Amino acid sequence: MKAAILLPGERSLKIDDVPITEVKPKQVKIKVKACGICGSDIHLILHGKMKATYTPCIPGHETSGVVTELGEGVTKFQVGDRVVVSAGTSCGICDKCLAGKENLCEQIGVLGFNQRGGFAEYLIIEERYLHKLPESIPFEQGAILADAVSTPYHALKYQGELKKGENVVVIGCGGLGIHAVAIAKALGAAHITAVDIDQGSLENAEAYGADLSILLDKNIQLGKVLKEKTKGVDVLADFSGHMSNIESSLRAMNRGGRIVLVGIGRSKLEFPMPFFLIERQIRITGSYGSDSRAIPELIQLYEDKQINLSKSISGVHKLEEANEYLHALEDKKGNPIRFILNPEL
Numbered sequence: 379m380k381a382a383i384l385l386p387g388e389r390s391l392k393i394d395d396v397p398i399t400e401v402k403p404k405q406v407k408i409k410v411k412a413c414g415i416c417g418s419d420i421h422l423i424l425h426g427k428m429k430a431t432y433t434p435c436i437p438g439h440e441t442s443g444v445v446t447e448l449g450e451g452v453t454k455f456q457v458g459d460r461v462v463v464s465a466g467t468s469c470g471i472c473d474k475c476l477a478g479k480e481n482l483c484e485q486i487g488v489l490g491f492n493q494r495g496g497f498a499e500y501l502i503i504e505e506r507y508l509h510k511l512p513e514s515i516p517f518e519q520g521a522i523l524a525d526a527v528s529t530p531y532h533a534l535k536y537q538g539e540l541k542k543g544e545n546v547v548v549i550g551c552g553g554l555g556i557h558a559v560a561i562a563k564a565l566g567a568a569h570i571t572a573v574d575i576d577q578g579s580l581e582n583a584e585a586y587g588a589d590l591s592i593l594l595d596k597n598i599q600l601g602k603v604l605k606e607k608t609k610g611v612d613v614l615a616d617f618s619g620h621m622s623n624i625e626s627s628l629r630a631m632n633r634g635g636r637i638v639l640v641g642i643g644r645s646k647l648e649f650p651m652p653f654f655l656i657e658r659q660i661r662i663t664g665s666y667g668s669d670s671r672a673i674p675e676l677i678q679l680y681e682d683k684q685i686n687l688s689k690s691i692s693g694v695h696k697l698e699e700a701n702e703y704l705h706a707l708e709d710k711k712g713n714p715i716r717f718i719l720n721p722e723l
C-alpha cells in the first residue's frame with residue numbers, strides 16, 4: 379500500500395510502498411478516507427522533538443475510513459461501516475482500560491507514534507479503538523474528532539467540569555484550543571474569552587463563538603485584563619504551555635475555579651499567590667487526550683447540531699502533499715485549523 383513514511387533521522391515524509399500486515403484476531407482493516415495533520419506531527423516529522431518507537435514510522439492519529447476486512451472475533455463492526463479511530467492507544471486489559479478510562483492506562487500511547495497511523499491507504503487496528511461514524515458526518519470532520527476535538531472536550535467537560543452558565547477562558551487557539559471554544563459554546567458557557575499571540579487564530583475563535591478575544595503580547599498582564607473584562611473565570615483551559623499565562627491568570631479565577639493544563643511546555647509553574655489559591659479553592663489539573671466517552675458524545679453533539687466543524691477543515695490534500703501542508707500548518711499560512719490528507723486522491 380502507499381504510505382507517507384518517516385525514516386530515522388529524516389525531517390520529511392517519503393511516499394513509498396509498504397507491505398500491508400495481516401489482519402489478526404480482533405483487528406479490522408480500514409480503507410483510510412481522511413487523516414488530519416496535527417501540531418504534534420510537526421514536532422515528530424519536521425523537528426524530531428517527539429520520537430516514534432518503530433520504523434519506518436507511518437504518522438497520523440486523526441483517522442476516519444471504511445471497514446474493508448474483519449479479523450476473527452470482531453463483533454461490533456461490519457465490512458462497509460464508516461468509522462473514526464481513537465488517537466490514543468492503550469493496553470486494553472488493565473482496570474483503567476476496562477473502566478473506559480484509557481487515557482489513564484500506564485501504557486498509553488498515540489497512534490502513529492508507537493504503531494502505524496493513518497497517513498496510508500490502509501490502517502489495520504484493534505476493533506476496540508473504533509467508533510461508528512454516522513452518514514451525517516463527513517469523513518474529514520469525523521477524522522478530527524479523534525484528537526483536535528476530543529482532547530479539548532475531555533479537558534473542558536471531564537477535567538474542567540464545565541457547567542452551563544460558567545465563564546471560560548481558552549489560552550492558545552490553534553488546532554486544539556479553537557475546538558475548546560466551540561465545545562465551551564456547545565456546553566452552554568455564559569462567556570468565552572479567547573487568548574492568543576496570533577490575530578488570525580483569534581479571528582477563528584470569534585467565528586466559533588468567542589465573546590471576547592485578547593491578543594497577547596509582552597505588555598499585557600493577562601490576569602489584570604481578564605479581571606477587568608470578565609466576571610471572573612470559572613474554567614481556564616491552557617493549550618499554549620506557557621506557564622507564565624497561568625500564573626498571571628490566577629488572580630482572575632473565581633472561587634472553586636478550575637485551571638486545566640493541556641498544552642505541553644517546559645517552563646516552571648510557580649504560585650505567586652498561594653493563599654489566594656487555597657482560600658478560593660482553585661484546582662489545577664492536567665488533561666491528556668480523552669477516554670471512551672468523548673467521541674460518542676461528540677457525535678451526539680454533532681447530530682444534535684450543537685457543534686459544526688465545517689470551518690475546521692482548511693483543505694483536503696494528497697498524501698504526496700503531506701510535507702507541504704506540514705509546513706503550511708507550522709507557518710499558519712491563511713489561518714489554517716486542520717489540513718486533511720486523503721490517500722485516495
Ligand SMILES: [Zn+2]
Nearest residue numbers: 416417418525
Ligand atoms: Zn494530535
Ligand SMILES: [Zn+2]
Nearest residue numbers: 469472475483
Ligand atoms: Zn490499560
